[in-house]
Amino acid sequence: xxxxxxxxxxxxxxxxxxxxxxxxxxxxxxxxxxxxxxxxxxxxxxxxxxxxxxxxxxxxxxxxxxxxxxxxxxxxxxxxxxxxxxxxxxxxxxxxxxxxxxxxxxxxxxxxxxxxxxxxxxxxxxxxxxxxxxxxxxxxxxxxxxxxxxxxxxxxxxxxxxxxxxxxxxxxxxxxxxxxxxxxxxxxxxxxxxxxxxxxxxxxxxxxxxxxxxxxxxxxxxxxxxxxxxxxxxxxxxxxxxxxxxxxxxxxxxxxxxxxxxxxxxxxxxxxxxxxxxxxxxx
DNA sequence: AACCACTTCAACCGCAAGCGG
DNA sequence: TCCGCTTGCGGTTGAAGTGGT
Numbered sequence: 001x002x003x004x005x006x007x008x009x010x011x012x013x014x015x016x017x018x019x020x021x022x023x024x025x026x027x028x029x030x031x032x033x034x035x036x037x038x039x040x041x042x043x044x045x046x047x048x049x050x051x052x053x054x055x056x057x058x059x060x061x062x063x064x065x066x067x068x069x070x071x072x073x074x075x076x077x078x079x080x081x082x083x084x085x086x087x088x089x090x091x092x093x094x095x096x097x098x099x100x101x102x103x104x105x106x107x108x109x110x111x112x113x114x115x116x117x118x119x120x121x122x123x124x125x126x127x128x129x130x131x132x133x134x135x136x137x138x139x140x141x142x143x144x145x146x147x148x149x150x151x152x153x154x155x156x157x158x159x160x161x162x163x164x165x166x167x168x169x170x171x172x173x174x175x176x177x178x179x180x181x182x183x184x185x186x187x188x189x190x191x192x193x194x195x196x197x198x199x200x201x202x203x204x205x206x207x208x209x210x211x212x213x214x215x216x217x218x219x220x221x222x223x224x225x226x227x228x229x230x231x232x233x234x235x236x237x238x239x240x241x242x243x244x245x246x247x248x249x250x251x252x253x254x255x256x257x258x259x260x261x262x263x264x265x266x267x268x269x270x271x272x273x274x275x276x277x278x279x280x281x282x283x
Numbered sequence: 284a285a286c287c288a289c290t291t292c293a294a295c296c297g298c299a300a301g302c303g304g
Numbered sequence: 305t306c307c308g309c310t311t312g313c314g315g316t317t318g319a320a321g322t323g324g325t
Contacts, residue, residue: 016295017293017294017295018292018293018294019293019294051295052294053294053295054294054295057293057294057295058293058294061293061294062293102292104292104293105292105293108291108292109291109292111291111292112291112292113291114291172289
């Protein structure tokens with residue numbers, strides 16, 4: 001299908017390089033009068049002499065109404081990371097979920113900012129999974145920054161909601177997160193009273209729950225385990241916080257634990273949830 | 284002030300999909 | 305079905321900007 005590479009790009013005499021304000025004005029005037037499309041057939045626009053691709057790119061990435069310029073918000077950043085975990089480098093797909101942002105802008109922002117941020121967290125920006133070599137470093141960072149209790153509370157709430165929804169029989173929470181079962185089991189044991197649902201813990205790893213908090217020894221083992229994942233990193237942070245601060249308990253106590261609908265459950269991406277948690281800890 | 288290294292991002296390039304003749 | 309045109313997408317480039325020495 002198709003044909004060999006676009007011949008127009010090799011044509012001689014077509015202007016390249018940065019657009020001048022005058023060129024922008026002419027292109028904008030033309031599109032506003034005649035509408036977009038058929039870029040290849042655009043006339044010279046009274047002096048403009050560029051490749052059709054150049055017209056389209058300039059219009060869609062810069063001149064089109066509704067383009068949002070400027071710094072990405074934290075919410076936009078998290079959304080991009082989330083969508084990238086779902087769609088990979090499908091920049092146009094990602095851009096369709098961010099009003100006013102172009103695929104090119106998102107791609108640039110990913111390559112210059114977000115990718116590095118994830119690497120800094122020890123998360124592989126391609127797979128969105130932890131890089132084993134960096135896990136211990138992430139632990140230190142996350143624990144240092146957990147002083148931001150309010151932020152942590154809301155994130156912890158999300159995590160606990162997800163755990164609550166894991167009662168859905170067809171799901172295997174352990175398999176989804178890839179965390180060592182003993183770590184999950186221990187965490188859930190200590191949080192069960194807050195969730196008021198210790199029964200949901202039974203059967204997750206096949207072992208009956210025991211109401212026993214994590215010991216320091218467990219943390220040490222977690223920090224040195226090669227199986228440790230970003231999820232357990234975050235869990236450790238939240239666990240420490242919940243043990244040390246009573247306000248966490250009261251906050252979590254208000255959680256609604258109504259069973260989710262199938263759609264609600266399907267919309268949950270636990271990998272993203274965990275990644276997002278760690279991501280916010282680094283903000 | 285001059286130089287260098289690094290970062291950012293607008294723009295380009297090659298490719299592939301969609302579509303019509 | 306085939307062919308060629310047009311558009312859209314994702315990777316890459318390089319000029320401009322920034323910060324450090």
